[in-house]
Amino acid sequence: MGHALFASHIHPAGPADPGNRPNPARLIFLDPHTRALYADWPSKARAVVENLRMTAGRHPDDTLLTSLVGELTMQSPEFAAMWADHRVSPCGSAAYEMHHPLVGSLTVTQQSLRPPQDEKRHIVLAIAEPDSPSQAALQLLSRATARRPARSAPRAISEDHV
16 A cells, blocks of 8 residues: 555566665655655655654664765755755654545655664554545555456366367
8 A cells, every 4th residue: 555655656566676675765856756746845855854864863884875865965956955954853743745646635644653673664654534535545545556366367178178
């Protein structure tokens, strides 16, 4: 469901190597589809940069993180300007209006959760108000993108039954 909401334009199987999966910060700044999802893209982009800066402070020797910041600085003037602002903020919880190409406008509250014993992993929840048009849109998206079980291959007809 998260894939359908945030990255429906990327093949769901993704790369076999988890290290090559799309990076959310890279998608926010460099991917036109992801940029178009957010009605207030600058607000979402600032939240991503502030969280990325906090993460960089916690892991100053992380070469992959340093590489990502360098890439975004070189390829996105918006990222470079926001990064130079030096604001730091954890991604807690924020509501965002989105314009999804399949189900239209919806508002979701995104909340990032990190297990205390494992700072490298986190879960992003996207929820809508109960009984709201946004919840109905999420339900529609879920039904529209549900993976259907593969149909069984047709059985071969043996010569004994012809």
